[in-house]
Structures are given as structure tokens and as C-alpha cells.
Amino acid sequence: MLSTWKQTLSASLAGRIRDRFGIEHRPVAEVPPRRSLGDLAFPAPLHLARQLGRPPRKIAEELAEGWELPAGVLALKVEGAGYLNVSLARSAFAARLLAAPPVLPTAPEGAEKIVVEHTNINPNKAAHVGHLRNAVLGDLLVRCLRALGHPVEVQNYIDDTGVQLADVVVAFLDLEPTSLADIKAIPEPFDYVCWDLYARVGRWYEEDPARLELRRKTLHALEAGEGERAQAARLIARRIVGRHLRTMARLGIGYDLLTHESDILGLHFFDHAFGKLQESGAIRLEAEGKNEGCWVMPLAESAEFAGLEDPDKVIVRSDGTVTYVGKDIAYQLWKFGLLGRDFAYRYWMEAGLWETAREGAESPPAFGRAGRVINVIDARQSYLQKIVRAGLEALGHQDAAERSVHFAYEMVSLSAATARQLGMTVAEEEGRSVEMSGRKGIGVKADDLLDRLVEKARDQIAQRHRELGRPELQRLAEQIAAAALRFFMAKATTTRVIVFDLDEALAFEGETGPYLQYSLVRGRNIQRKLAGAGLPAALDEAAVAALPEELWSDDLWELVHLAAGATEAVEKAAATLELSLVARHALELAQRFHALYHHHPVLHEADPGLRAVRQAAFQVAMRALAGLCELLGIEEPERM
RNA sequence: GCAGCCAUAGCUCAACUGGAUAGAGCGCCAGACUACGGAUCUGGAGGUUGGGGGUUCGACUCCUCCUGGCUGCACCA
Structure with missing residues (x-):
């Protein structure tokens, strides 16, 4: 506006x-x-x-x-x-604002499809707060793009043939021999069990490096997709992915498609891409040197990769297996519809979404064939993402390379205080933060954090509303917990490392999700009370347009002005991928509203003109705030 | 060594990408009519924007050098 x-x-x-x-x-x-x-x-x-x-x-x-x-x-x-x-002119402006959606769909008619890939957690252990940053940012981006009118397809890539999963298979079959039936029977939380096993198998390898041979053997089995090891891997990955999806659902995060790396291999996507890479001369077989027997992509000529220690990137290892980058090039080609092959698809009923398969449903939705691809992947993988782009370029797909966006965000580390709470010994001179490590089992699990937030929210609501029953209390607490967590992740600038501190994340006051929710609840209560007093709960466009101009004080007008900036904030966030702009704009609206709330009573104002202009300003502001909260995945609770 | 990111109040972060008096939250101090709900609000203390130089009407923002921190540069992902 x-x-x-x-x-x-x-x-x-x-x-x-x-x-x-x-x-x-x-x-x-x-x-x-x-x-x-x-x-x-x-x-x-x-x-x-x-x-x-x-x-x-x-x-x-x-x-x-x-x-x-x-x-x-x-x-x-x-x-x-x-x-x-x-x-x-203020009244006319406010009236128009009231008549339009709070966030305007400004994308051009027939805008191209955007594929957004996010979450991508290895299916071998529970999700931790680092994964949450990825998922929250990815989901926020998706919601922003959709609100602006872009067709979006959300993909969650499951690396079910990788080393991390192989390690947990080794843990189950070799470290602590367990039958498939027994793995199946392990009670929830299965991802927590694997969290500990994964850390244990790492130490077990260190005790005797010869055991790494088991990892190699397992990795081959996973790539081949046959035998007991592959079966165990499928079972484990299935159970873990189910857990991850449930965790994300607690935060309102969902997907259109799960893409399995095993299907990329099983349907020979890479073989296909490999042929193309060979033909175009993008890769060559190394006859000597340290990469002897490998297919490598030479990067020396590109200015982007100047100064690398090794100017060649291995795509196919000397034992014939494919590296992650190789598989990712094939996957990226498929996303643009440039591979010349497609997956089969089946619907995963319990999870309620589609996933790739070797053989599948009759007429699945049309996946892939994107006009633009955005990969939400942390900044540490910038180098690999550049190589994927370079691969597309080498194949002559200049356009697709330019439309491949790496949405890079910085990682999450743990504050020294929080690391100590987890039982780590952190020396003073070790600095302010500690990196998380799935390999060592160090990190704050997403579900643990959510559980603590729910518990805290429940206590606080129970104190305020003694009349509420247990189920309603629980539902409200979950809404507040999700809001607190999502806002915590969304408000941070993407280029900055989040030093995760448990006490800070558990806060419900100040610049937090619950603070935004409290604004919405207050706004709603004004409407309820107005209706209770026999007055209109909401003003219509005409009533606002008719307000005399001189009723608008600068501070009330400022609130309307701010509300009008919502669309621009979302557009800018989506265009620059600085998504914290959405959170900051919502926060500013809420702050301004709270401040005015105390000085501008609506219900208790005797003068009908003053009452109307205040009601109009608050109504406009609450609409905008609600719109932004929806993008942030923050629900409006009935009460709190 | 090369590359990327970061450095702003005691702490955690903003500052519309070069604009008007550098703003919030937390913490600290002092307050808010029996309230449209105090998960809120008002006021106060707190700053040589890591350091030097440069570009111009104007710099937290751009250029350059320096200091300090994090990350990446695998036949792991």
C-alpha cells in the first residue's frame, strides 16, 4: 500500500x-x-x-x-x-488498507514455480536446534513467497544412503547386534535412542579404526539397496523421518514432497547425469596423482574457485561410488526438469504427503520442473553449493545455474552456560560458545526444547486462568511454545551465528513470539468488549473513510502507516532472503500497539469520533499483525 | 596460505542498503487511575559504532590497511 x-x-x-x-x-x-x-x-x-x-x-x-x-x-x-x-490523507488511506488483504499478492500473473528445499536432516538421530533454524527459515520463506502469489513446491531431501545413516546401521547390527524385528519393536522416542547410539558408534570406531571397514561395507550395501543392512537402513530411516515430520508438525511446518537419495541412485539419475557430464567434458578420469582412478571436475579455470588447495573436485570415487556433490548435481538438474527422467511417486498415508519411489501411483501431481530453485542450506556448505552450480554451467545450463539460489544462513552454536547445563565442561578461555555435534551427541534436541516451552507456558496460563481444563490448557500452551520457538529463530539476522542460550529461548517477555500473541489477544478482547456493549466489533471501509481528518493524532496515524508497510517488508524479505525483516516488522507493530493501548482507551472513550478513530487504527494494525504472524507461523491463542 | 561471515549500550540484537537526534529487548533503578488482561506500559542511567587512513554536502553503512573471533577449502554430507 x-x-x-x-x-x-x-x-x-x-x-x-x-x-x-x-x-x-x-x-x-x-x-x-x-x-x-x-x-x-x-x-x-x-x-x-x-x-x-x-x-x-x-x-x-x-x-x-x-x-x-x-x-x-x-x-x-x-x-x-x-x-x-x-x-x-489519513482517513482515506486507512479505509483502503482495511479493504485490502494485509499482505498483497504482488507476484505477476502466471509466475513461475519455485522449488524450495529445506530441513534435509540426516535420518539417523533426533532433530536439534540447529536443524530448527533451517526448517523455520525455510518454512518462513515458503509462506512469504506463497503470500506474495508465487507457486511454491516444498521438498525435503532425505539422505538415506549416506555415511551418517550407515553408522547407525553399524551400531544396531555390529556394535549391539539387534534383529530387524527388535529394531522395529524399540519404543518411542526412537530418534532419541539413535541419538545416543550414533555418539557411541563414533567412539567405538575410534577405539579400533579397523571397524571403519564395517562402515564401508554398509555404505556399499545402502547404495546397492540389497541385503540385511539395506533393509535395516530402510527401517531406521523410515522411523526417524516419521519422528522428524512429527517434530516439524508441532511447529506447523510441512512439505509437499520427500525426495529420497536412494531413489536418485535406484533410478540411475546419476548415471544419466554422468553421461552428460562426460560428453560435455565437464569431468575427466584422473590417471595419476592423489585422485588416481577418480572422476573429477576441474575448477581451476573458474575465478570463483581461485586459490583452492586442490583445484579438482572428486565426483566419482575410485571405488566407483558417487559423492554427495555428484548426486546433488543430478538432483538439481531434475528440479529444473533438465535431467530427462522422473521419479515415481507414492503417497505416504500416515504422514500425509508425497514421496519419491521407484514404482508408484498412477497419476501423481507434477513435481519438479521449476523456474527457480532455492536451497536452504547452512553457510558452511557454500563451497559445495558453488560446485553444484558450476556443474550446471559446465553442462551448458547457464540459465538454470543463475536460477539456482543458495539461501545460506549461519549456524547455531551453544552458549557456554547452556553447554554446561548439558553436562559439558567448558573452560573460560574456550570462548563464548560451543559448536553442536551430532557425532558427539552434543546439542539441544528440538523436542526437548519444545517440551520445556510447553510446560512453562502451561504453568503460566494455569496461573492466570484457573477455570481452564487440561486439554484446552495443553492446546494453548502448544500454540505459545511454537510461537516462542519460531520467533526466536526468525528474528535473528541470517548472516549471524545464533549463540543458543536456553534461558533466552525460554523467555516469553520482550521481543518474543508470545509478546506478539499478546497483542493479538488484546486487540481481539477490545472487539469482544465492544460487541458486548452493543457496538460494532469491526468498522467497515466506508465508516473509516468518513472519519474527519483532524481526529487522527500523529501516534495513531503512525500505527496505520506501519501497518501499510507490511507488504513491502515481506517483499523485501523474500527478495533479499533477509527474512528477519518480517519478524522485525511484526515486532515493531506490536510494540507500537502496546504503547498506544494504554493511552487510547476505546471502550471507555465517551466521544464517538475519538472512539472510532482509535478503533480504526487498532483494527488496521491487528489485521497487519495477524497477517505477518501467519507468515511467521504464529497462531492467535483464544487467551493466554 | 586463500575465501566467506562477524565486531554497535554490561548482555542479546536493530538502524529502511549512503541520509534527518544510532534505536529495541534483557538486566539495573524509580514508577503506572480497582485494567478494552501487568506475558503490558512510562521514565532514568548506560555509546569516541573494534582501531587508523580515505571517498563527499553527509559514513554504523562504501574503499583500504590493521586487530580479534567464527566457518570453509576431503575419495563426509
Whole structure:
């Protein structure tokens, strides 16, 4: 809503500059720091000062004189060093805002499909808070893109033929021999059992490195997909993936498709890609040196990879197995519909989603064939993601390479205090944080954290609402816990490491998810009370448009102004992949609302005009906040 | 060694990508009409934006050098 004004006024000002000075200039629009200065600011005179060799204020005055402004603009002023500031007609603006969706679908008609890949947790242990950052960011991105009107397909890649799963198979079959039937019978939480086993098998290898031969043997079995080891792997992966999906469902995170690495192998996707890579000369068989017998992709010629110790990347190992990068190139080609092959698909009934298969359903939905691909993968894998892109380029798919986006975010480490709570000894000089390690079994499990949040929320609600029964208490607590966790992950700038601190994550006050929920609950309560007093719970567009302009105080107007910026915040977040902008905008709205709430009573206001303008401002703000909360995966509780 | 990310209040982080007086939360201190719910709000203390130099009307933001921290550069993913 605000951006529409920015565009029209910017275009209008461009015309004015052309008329007055004969210069082509695209004026940028900003929001002035205080509402008393106006609603939109154009620093164009400052930008033009040098070129014209005149003081900016003088230029501003000349431009202001005779600039014909469109209807809906109330005032134009020259401010500060030479800003052109514009004020908008408030009632009309608020009314229009009320009539439109809080986040506008601004994507062009018939926008191309975007495939977003996220979560991608190895199916060999419980999810931890590091995985949560990935899933929360991925899901937030998906919700933003969908709200803006983009068709999106969400894929969750399951590495069910990799080393990590192989290690847990070894743990079950060799370290602590267990029959398939017994593995099947292990009670939940199965992913917790594997968490400990995975750490144990790591130590077991260290005691006798010869045992690593079991890992190699298992890895081959998984790739071949046959025998007891492969069967055990399928069983384990199945159970763990089920657990992961349940954990994510607690946070409202879901997927359209699970892609199995085993199917990429089983359907010979890589063999197909391998042929193409050979033909194009993108890879070569190394006859000597340390990579003897491997198929490698030479990277030396690309400036992007300048200064690498080893300018070649192994794609096929000397024993004939394929590296992760090789499989990922094939997968990436498939996502764009460039591989020339497709998976079969089947519907996983209990989980309620589609997954890849070797043989499958009659007429599954059309997966893949994306116009753009966004892979949500932590920043440590930037190098590998670059190689995948380089692979597409080497195959002549320049366009697909450019449309392959690596959404890189920084990792989550543990604060020294939290690491100590987990029983680790952390020396003072070791620094502020400790890296998590699935291999060593060090980390905060996602479900443990969620359980603690639920418990805390339940205690607090029970104190406030003694009348509530257990099931309702539980439901509310789960909503609040999910909001706290999702907001905690979403508010952090993606390029910064999160130093995870348990006490901080358990907070419900200040800049938190529950704080946002509290705003929504308060807003809703005003409406309830109004209805109870026989007044309309909500105002319609016409009623707001008819409000006399002078009723709007600057602080109430500021709230409406902020609400109008919601769409722009979401657009910017999706375009730059700095998703914290969504969280910050929602937070700012809530903060402003809470502050006004105390000074602007609605129900207890005798003057009907004042009451209406306050109601209108709050209604507009709550709509925008609710819209942003939906994107953040934060639900509005009945009470809290 | 090469590459990427980071450094802002005691702590955790913002600052519309070069703009107006660098803002929030936590913590600390002092307060809020028997309330549209105190998971809230108001006020206060707290800053040479890691350091030096440069670019210009204007720098937390861009360039350069330096310091300190994290990450990556596997026939692991």
C-alpha cells in the first residue's frame, strides 16, 4: 500500500525534475523518522545538488513550487537539509488498507514455480536446534513467497544412503547386534535412542579404526539397496523421518514432497547425469596423482574457485561410488526438469504427503520442473553449493545455474552456560560458545526444547486462568511454545551465528513470539468488549473513510502507516532472503500497539469520533499483525 | 596460505542498503487511575559504532590497511 504511493509519487517527481531541470533522475522514496515530518520523503534534491551545483534546499524549493500532486496527498513541505516531504490523507488511506488483504499478492500473473528445499536432516538421530533454524527459515520463506502469489513446491531431501545413516546401521547390527524385528519393536522416542547410539558408534570406531571397514561395507550395501543392512537402513530411516515430520508438525511446518537419495541412485539419475557430464567434458578420469582412478571436475579455470588447495573436485570415487556433490548435481538438474527422467511417486498415508519411489501411483501431481530453485542450506556448505552450480554451467545450463539460489544462513552454536547445563565442561578461555555435534551427541534436541516451552507456558496460563481444563490448557500452551520457538529463530539476522542460550529461548517477555500473541489477544478482547456493549466489533471501509481528518493524532496515524508497510517488508524479505525483516516488522507493530493501548482507551472513550478513530487504527494494525504472524507461523491463542 | 561471515549500550540484537537526534529487548533503578488482561506500559542511567587512513554536502553503512573471533577449502554430507 505504501509502495504504491512511493511508485506514483516517485514517477511524478521524476517528471517534475525533467520539466524543471531537464535531467533524468529516478527519485528514491524514504520514510521520515518522525510522522510530524510527513509520510514519505524524497531526498532527490540532495542527490542532485552536486550535478546542478546548487544548494539542495534551493533545489527542493524550486521543485516543490508548481509540482502538481495527485489526489490523496494533503501537503508537501521542504524539510531538513533539502528533503521533499509528503503527507497523505489519513482517513482515506486507512479505509483502503482495511479493504485490502494485509499482505498483497504482488507476484505477476502466471509466475513461475519455485522449488524450495529445506530441513534435509540426516535420518539417523533426533532433530536439534540447529536443524530448527533451517526448517523455520525455510518454512518462513515458503509462506512469504506463497503470500506474495508465487507457486511454491516444498521438498525435503532425505539422505538415506549416506555415511551418517550407515553408522547407525553399524551400531544396531555390529556394535549391539539387534534383529530387524527388535529394531522395529524399540519404543518411542526412537530418534532419541539413535541419538545416543550414533555418539557411541563414533567412539567405538575410534577405539579400533579397523571397524571403519564395517562402515564401508554398509555404505556399499545402502547404495546397492540389497541385503540385511539395506533393509535395516530402510527401517531406521523410515522411523526417524516419521519422528522428524512429527517434530516439524508441532511447529506447523510441512512439505509437499520427500525426495529420497536412494531413489536418485535406484533410478540411475546419476548415471544419466554422468553421461552428460562426460560428453560435455565437464569431468575427466584422473590417471595419476592423489585422485588416481577418480572422476573429477576441474575448477581451476573458474575465478570463483581461485586459490583452492586442490583445484579438482572428486565426483566419482575410485571405488566407483558417487559423492554427495555428484548426486546433488543430478538432483538439481531434475528440479529444473533438465535431467530427462522422473521419479515415481507414492503417497505416504500416515504422514500425509508425497514421496519419491521407484514404482508408484498412477497419476501423481507434477513435481519438479521449476523456474527457480532455492536451497536452504547452512553457510558452511557454500563451497559445495558453488560446485553444484558450476556443474550446471559446465553442462551448458547457464540459465538454470543463475536460477539456482543458495539461501545460506549461519549456524547455531551453544552458549557456554547452556553447554554446561548439558553436562559439558567448558573452560573460560574456550570462548563464548560451543559448536553442536551430532557425532558427539552434543546439542539441544528440538523436542526437548519444545517440551520445556510447553510446560512453562502451561504453568503460566494455569496461573492466570484457573477455570481452564487440561486439554484446552495443553492446546494453548502448544500454540505459545511454537510461537516462542519460531520467533526466536526468525528474528535473528541470517548472516549471524545464533549463540543458543536456553534461558533466552525460554523467555516469553520482550521481543518474543508470545509478546506478539499478546497483542493479538488484546486487540481481539477490545472487539469482544465492544460487541458486548452493543457496538460494532469491526468498522467497515466506508465508516473509516468518513472519519474527519483532524481526529487522527500523529501516534495513531503512525500505527496505520506501519501497518501499510507490511507488504513491502515481506517483499523485501523474500527478495533479499533477509527474512528477519518480517519478524522485525511484526515486532515493531506490536510494540507500537502496546504503547498506544494504554493511552487510547476505546471502550471507555465517551466521544464517538475519538472512539472510532482509535478503533480504526487498532483494527488496521491487528489485521497487519495477524497477517505477518501467519507468515511467521504464529497462531492467535483464544487467551493466554 | 586463500575465501566467506562477524565486531554497535554490561548482555542479546536493530538502524529502511549512503541520509534527518544510532534505536529495541534483557538486566539495573524509580514508577503506572480497582485494567478494552501487568506475558503490558512510562521514565532514568548506560555509546569516541573494534582501531587508523580515505571517498563527499553527509559514513554504523562504501574503499583500504590493521586487530580479534567464527566457518570453509576431503575419495563426509
